[in-house]
Amino acid sequence: MGTAIYYFSATGNSLTVAKDLAANLGEAKLIPITKAIKDLSSQNFDIVGIVYPVYMFGLPLIVADFFKQIKLKPQTYIFEVATLGGAPGLSHTQAKNILKERGLCLCAGFSVVMPGNYTPLYGALPLEKQEEMFRKEKLRVNTIVNAVKAKKCGIMEEKPFLANFILNKLLYKGGTKQIPLSGKNFWAADTCIKCGLCAKVCPVDNVEMAEGKPRWLSHCQHCMACLQWCPVEAIQYKKSTLGKRRYHHPGIKAEDIIKQAQALDG
Ligand SMILES: Cc1cc2nc3c(=O)[nH]c(=O)nc-3n(C[C@H](O)[C@H](O)[C@H](O)COP(=O)(O)O)c2cc1C
Incomplete structure (x- = not known):
């Protein structure tokens, strides 16, 4: 009901x-x-x-x-x-x-x-x-x-x-095959402050902290949460995100997104 x-x-x-x-x-x-x-x-x-x-x-x-x-x-x-x-x-x-x-x-x-x-x-x-x-x-x-x-x-x-229809067939069918492993293309610049927020906001727990720096695993959704919520904009995807303005909805807090990942732990 x-x-x-x-x-x-x-x-x-x-x-x-x-x-x-x-x-x-x-x-x-x-x-x-x-x-x-x-x-x-x-x-x-x-x-x-x-x-x-x-x-x-x-x-x-x-x-x-x-x-x-x-x-x-x-x-x-x-x-x-x-x-x-x-x-x-x-x-x-x-x-x-x-x-x-x-x-x-x-x-x-x-x-x-x-x-x-x-x-x-x-x-x-x-x-x-x-x-x-x-x-x-x-x-x-x-x-x-x-x-x-x-x-x-x-x-x-x-x-x-x-x-x-064509875009969906070409981009979706082709593109989504690469998505789980796309984490390997994210990296943290030297400006990373090791706060770990990127790992916390990942809705599918695909980012872990290793020696203070984020490391991406192999079940990425390509959602950009790690990159968008980084407080110092240190996270990049290949070189294509360098110098580009980040985005997240002003009415939503990182804690709200973190709840999705916490749901994974039970
Ligand atoms: C991997 C990826 C692919 C996207 N592809 C499209 C798309 O094909 N068409 C579109 O209009 N927006 C696309 N977007 C933009 C998102 O759909 C849009 O910003 C959405 O509102 C983000 O929702 P969220 O804030 O709940 O994550 C894409 C975003 C990402 C991260």
């Missing part, structure tokens, strides 16, 4: 949307996907929302795995919300297909544009642009809440036109 909002978030955009949904849907439980994926016992919720960032035009690996494993009643009203920097890709179609194969129905897939956080390609947007997006996010959440309360079905906020 009741409502559950599951989330995965590295820089706080998806967590903000998840929190706003939970607050407006009333009595909703907010659950990190990192925790839920460890306990896959059957869930009895009437309404289930899943909030996540778009990665490479599709679902983050951990979110795809979650869709493949979550146990829900067939009559559950399932919706999902993708936060993204502007290129939606086919994450809703991907989620819908995974659920369909399992006899479950995705009722609605919503998209919320937020500041992009993929620093290897671009730096953070100017603050005024970010604030404009945050204002629009509140309005989008209101629309989504109304649709969910009315249990609307058939909403799919993506454009599966040809270019999108």
Whole structure:
């Protein structure tokens, strides 16, 4: 019974949307996907929302795995919300297909544009642009809440036109194969103050501290949390992030992101 909002978030955009949904849907439980994926016992919720960032035009690996494993009643009203920097890709179609194969129905897939956080390609947007997006996010959440309360079905906020399809196939299928090992391309500059925050915020415990410096393991999600939350911007990805402005949502604290990793420990 009741409502559950599951989330995965590295820089706080998806967590903000998840929190706003939970607050407006009333009595909703907010659950990190990192925790839920460890306990896959059957869930009895009437309404289930899943909030996540778009990665490479599709679902983050951990979110795809979650869709493949979550146990829900067939009559559950399932919706999902993708936060993204502007290129939606086919994450809703991907989620819908995974659920369909399992006899479950995705009722609605919503998209919320937020500041992009993929620093290897671009730096953070100017603050005024970010604030404009945050204002629009509140309005989008209101629309989504109304649709969910009315249990609307058939909403799919993506454009599966040809270019999108090709990008998803080429970039997603090709790119995601490299993701778990992509940690080997992160490094800490000499300005690293050895605070260990990069290891703490990693939602999947892929960063450990060795002799005071971060070391990346082999189950990376490529989420950029380690790089974005570093208080002295010492963490880099190859050379492509040098000199680029970092980003995390101003309404979310590192502690909120750390909770996802703590969920891994039980
Ligand atoms: C590895 C990676 C890939 C991304 N790929 C896309 C993409 O294909 N399209 C897009 O619009 N945004 C993309 N983004 C941006 C994020 O989807 C967006 O900033 C999201 O709101 C971040 O959510 P979070 O703060 O909850 O982690 C990507 C970000 C990362 C880290």
